[in-house]
Amino acid sequence: MSEQTSPNPRLIDDGTLAKLQAWQGRSETLADDITAAPVRALSATLDRDDAAPAAGTRLPELWHWLYFLPHHRQSEIGEDGHARRGGFLPPVPLPRRMWAGGRLHWEAGNALRVGDKAERTSTIASVTHKAGRTGELVFVLVRHEVRNERGLALTEEHDIVYRAAAQPGESGPPPTPAPKDAAFSRDIAPDDVLLFRYSALTFNGHRIHYDRRYVTQVEGYPGLIVHGPLIATLLVDLLRRNVPDAQLARFEFRAVRPTFDTAPFRVHGKPGADGKTFSLWGEDADGWLTMQATAVLA
Numbered sequence: 321m322s323e324q325t326s327p328n329p330r331l332i333d334d335g336t337l338a339k340l341q342a343w344q345g346r347s348e349t350l351a352d353d354i355t356a357a358p359v360r361a362l363s364a365t366l367d368r369d370d371a372a373p374a375a376g377t378r379l380p381e382l383w384h385w386l387y388f389l390p391h392h393r394q395s396e397i398g399e400d401g402h403a404r405r406g407g408f409l410p411p412v413p414l415p416r417r418m419w420a421g422g423r424l425h426w427e428a429g430n431a432l433r434v435g436d437k438a439e440r441t442s443t444i445a446s447v448t449h450k451a452g453r454t455g456e457l458v459f460v461l462v463r464h465e466v467r468n469e470r471g472l473a474l475t476e477e478h479d480i481v482y483r484a485a486a487q488p489g490e491s492g493p494p495p496t497p498a499p500k501d502a503a504f505s506r507d508i509a510p511d512d513v514l515l516f517r518y519s520a521l522t523f524n525g526h527r528i529h530y531d532r533r534y535v536t537q538v539e540g541y542p543g544l545i546v547h548g549p550l551i552a553t554l555l556v557d558l559l560r561r562n563v564p565d566a567q568l569a570r571f572e573f574r575a576v577r578p579t580f581d582t583a584p585f586r587v588h589g590k591p592g593a594d595g596k597t598f599s600l601w602g603e604d605a606d607g608w609l610t611m612q613a614t615a616v617l618a
Contacts, residue, residue, distance in 0.1 A: 331413050331484065332449050332456055340447045340458065343410035347443040350388045354379060354436040354468075358386035358521060365517045366557050375435035380560065381424075381568045382553045384432055384466060384474065388440040389523040400534075401525035410447055412458045414482040416539055417526070419548040420459070421574035423477045428569070428618060436468040445477070454493065455484040479574075486540025495577055498603035498610075502588035504562045508554060510546045510581045518550045543580035551579060551587070551611050555600040558587045559615055563598075566617055573613035579604055 332340075359373040362383060392403040405411035432438060445461040464476040508514075515529050527534040528545045535541050552573045559566055579585050583605035590599050602611035 330451065330456065332451070332458060336413065337447075337449050340410040340412060340449075343444045344447055345444060346408065347441060348408050349439060349441045351437070351439045352387040352389075354387060354432055354434055354438055356434050359383065359434060361517075361521055362386060362553075365514065365521065366554070368557070373434045375433075377434040379432040379434065380556070381426065381571060382549070382556050384438075385549055385553070386521055387438065388466075391523065397525060399538075401527040401531070408442070408444075409460060409462075409480070410444070412460070412482040414456060414458055415485050416483040418481050418483070418545075418575065418578075420479040420481040421548070421572070422479055422552075423570075423572040424474060424568075425476075425570050426474045426568055426618070427472050430468070430470050430473050431567070432466070432468060432473050438466060438468045438473070440464055440466045455487070457484075458482040495606075495608040498601060498607055499588070499599075501590060503590040504558065505586055505588045506554075506558050506561070507584055507586055509584050510544075510579065512544070512581065515544055515546065515550075515581060518547055522547075522549070541578065541580065543582040546579040546581060546585070548575045548611070551575075551602050552613060554587050555589070555602065555611065555613050556615065558589050559598055559600060562589065563617075566615075568615055569618040570616040571613065573600075573611055575611050577604065577608055577610045579610045585610065 356373040359377065359379065363370040390403060396403050398404040400415065400417070402417065441464070443463045445463045448459045450457045460480040462478040462480065464478060465472060466474045512530070519529050524547070528539060528541065529547055530544065532544060535544055555573065556568070556571065579602060585605060586603045588601050588603060592598065596617045598615045600613040600615060601609060604610050
């Protein structure tokens with residue numbers, strides 16, 4: 321039996337999809353300086369006791385998300401707190417936007433460091449559409465290449481998903497129980513301050529992370545949503561706390577289920593048999609899997 325489709329009219333017909341796919345191949349390049357202040361601020365936000373960063377300090381993996389931030393004028397911001405659709409990203413006519421996951425590769429011997437002058441080139445790699453039981457979805461894959469004065473430092477594939485508006489009585493896919501065989505874990509309290517600080521550090525105006533009225537009444541979620549990249553950063557931070565000398569060659573992660581600020585959650589990890597590959601995952605207060613990740617050490 322084929323999957324039952326949503327009874328609501330399709331917002332993404334063949335013509336609309338073709339227009340969105342015309343964005344494929346578009347690129348933009350942003351330059352930034354890898355400065356110390358964001359490093360100090362994220363270290364404090366993650367409750368780390370790091371030495372003060374100085375010129376030459378190696379940037380921890382995923383902390384490049386503190387840089388190359390979009391600086392849209394206030395008049396360019398849409399209702400959801402993001403820039404209005406149709407700039408670098410395609411104007412997908414679905415209201416709910418989430419960071420769904422990604423894959424990253426770091427070049428050996430060329431870590432980003434405080435003091436670097438860096439450049440990120442981003443390209444729309446693909447735009448795809450799916451319609452099924454949970455409504456319409458549009459997936460946008462963005463490929464980033466980050467370079468410093470010494471050459472290519474890292475490559476990242478960034479998955480963005482757009483969803484239709486919440487419908488009355490809507491239920492998501494069945495949840496997956498989180499694994500119970502962690503070798504190390506950490507409890508995280510996702511209070512308003514943590515979410516605000518991470519939003520501020522990444523210049524992320526998306527209202528789902530700080531505007532409770534908007535996220536519950538407009539987007540239909542039960543509480544503020546913990547940023548996907550924050551959870552991914554906490555997973556890598558958990559690995560760093562338990563393997564202090566860890567340097568990553570590759571990292572991939574996938575958001576499985578939203579994490580809300582309504583209860584504490586946990587991050588977990590365990591090493592693989594080769595001693596270089598680590599499974600990492602997030603678990604909500606009900607024991608459901610929220611994020612899956614794999615880290616491979618250099």
